[in-house]
Amino acid sequence: MGKFSYTVQDSKGDTSTGIMEAGDENEAINVLQTKGLFILSIQAEKASAKAGGGGMFGGGGVSGRDLVFFGEQLATLLNGGVPLVRSLSLLGEHSESEGLKAAVGQITKDVAGGMALHKAIEKHPKTFDTLWVSLVQAGEMGGQLPKALKQIASYLQSQEELKGRVITALAYPAVLFLISMSVLIFFIVKIVPTFADIFKSFDLELPLITQVIIGFSGLLVNNLLPLILGISGTVFALKGYLATEGGQYAKAKFMFSIPFFGMFMKNIQVERLLTTLCTLIQSGVSILNAITVLEGVFMNNLIFAYALKAVKNDVATGKSISGSFKKSGVFPPLVTEMMWMGEESGKLPDILATLSSFYSGQIDQFIRRFTSIIDPIMVVFIGGIVGVIVLSIFMPIFQLSQIGTGGGG
Numbered sequence: 001m002g003k004f005s006y007t008v009q010d011s012k013g014d015t016s017t018g019i020m021e022a023g024d025e026n027e028a029i030n031v032l033q034t035k036g037l038f039i040l041s042i043q044a045e046k047a048s049a050k051a052g053g054g055g056m057f058g059g060g061g062v063s064g065r066d067l068v069f070f071g072e073q074l075a076t077l078l079n080g081g082v083p084l085v086r087s088l089s090l091l092g093e094h095s096e097s098e099g100l101k102a103a104v105g106q107i108t109k110d111v112a113g114g115m116a117l118h119k120a121i122e123k124h125p126k127t128f129d130t131l132w133v134s135l136v137q138a139g140e141m142g143g144q145l146p147k148a149l150k151q152i153a154s155y156l157q158s159q160e161e162l163k164g165r166v167i168t169a170l171a172y173p174a175v176l177f178l179i180s181m182s183v184l185i186f187f188i189v190k191i192v193p194t195f196a197d198i199f200k201s202f203d204l205e206l207p208l209i210t211q212v213i214i215g216f217s218g219l220l221v222n223n224l225l226p227l228i229l230g231i232s233g234t235v236f237a238l239k240g241y242l243a244t245e246g247g248q249y250a251k252a253k254f255m256f257s258i259p260f261f262g263m264f265m266k267n268i269q270v271e272r273l274l275t276t277l278c279t280l281i282q283s284g285v286s287i288l289n290a291i292t293v294l295e296g297v298f299m300n301n302l303i304f305a306y307a308l309k310a311v312k313n314d315v316a317t318g319k320s321i322s323g324s325f326k327k328s329g330v331f332p333p334l335v336t337e338m339m340w341m342g343e344e345s346g347k348l349p350d351i352l353a354t355l356s357s358f359y360s361g362q363i364d365q366f367i368r369r370f371t372s373i374i375d376p377i378m379v380v381f382i383g384g385i386v387g388v389i390v391l392s393i394f395m396p397i398f399q400l401s402q403i404g405t406g407g408g409g
Contacts, residue, residue, distance in 0.1 A: 003020070003021055004019065004020055004022055004028040005018070006019075006020065006028070006032060006042040007292055007296075010036070010037055025042065029042060029122070033119075042125065062097050062099045062100045063097065064159065064163070065160055066096070066097040066100050067128075067153075068153050068156045068157050070091055070095070070100060070104070071153030072149075072153040074087055074091060074149050075146040075150045075153065078145060084111060085108060088108040092105045092107075099126075099127060100127060106120075106123070106124070107121055107124065117145070118133050118136040121133060129296060130297070131276065131279075131297060132152060134283075134290070135279070135280065135283045136152075138284040139283065141284070147283075148283050151279055151283055152279075154279075155276065155279045158275060162268070165363070166268070169371050173374045173378055176378055176382075177378065177382075180385075184386070184389070185220075188213070188216065188217045188220060189217065189220060189224075191393075192213060193218070193221060196214045196218070199214075204399055206396055207396070209388065210392040210393070210395060210396055213389055213392040213393075248300070249302040252301045252303040253303060256303065264370075267362050270331065270335060270359050271356055271360050273304065274335070274355045274356040274359060275356045276293070281348065281349045287321060291312040294308050295309055304330065307328035307329075311324040311325055311328055314327060321343055322336050322339035322342075322343055335355060
């Protein structure tokens, strides 16, 4: 038996949260559905959110690109007059993702048995998160399911493109750094000790920089096993700490406080929040349910998750959306002030879309600047380290050449 925390909505629209014990997630879902409750999110107590996706950009057991394709194709088939069950069957049969094929296969059977689509996909939280459930439900209730699916696909596509831009910007310097460090470690472990033995045989008085490099090389070589064990133990302990709630919160706080990168990381999260909230509201999801969905989306960033929980509680008591977001102290003043303008003018979705576009532009601008300056920084950094090591080796060699020249005269 495991413990599962959940957020549900009853027939009156009231939202509640709780913890229950069940053999597995499917059993927990069945128990809640038997009570006539609409499940907004459910997750194992000790695990990351099942319905919120993982990492910076979310995602479940199926890739984001597969879900984009599924949403677009299902919307196209439905717009073309193909019945829902037949559309699901076709997409399930021809899916290249085994995880998606299995999920859609079961969804097809449930829908064919008379179950609503949002109820059917709700049974597969590892594949379809609460965003899918909420938007599909809104589309079914409003008679605009194809439009809702298009919105989901468009949202996922934008998130995949952002993810691709960030990975592209970070991949090159990361790979270059790892390769350079590997070469430097090999040089220190294999090459420097050889020259150290040569210098020792000549009984030279070595320059300070050479003594430091040789000393560091000896420390690394003679303590390699304890060093590996120490690093492994540290990594293991760190992973254990990060698996705790306090560790997750500390991780999010640290990511936002990194010089130069911290604001970039936060802008990514803010853009994601704005885009998600805008998509939900435009699809007809109530603001309270939309914030509940956002809690699941940001379950892996506890700073945002805690803030959204507080926002939801304030909105549930009748407070304004902008005031609730501002009270949390987490979201930028620009966001809260623009939200206030959107509430006052009755154009909150338009304001959210404008803000999302602005933060997307900020992210693109950072990526362009980063990619333009990282190359010279990496060259200077790696070149400086190599220069120090080479200099430490060649200075004693130059001394030996002088000794040889003097002896020959």
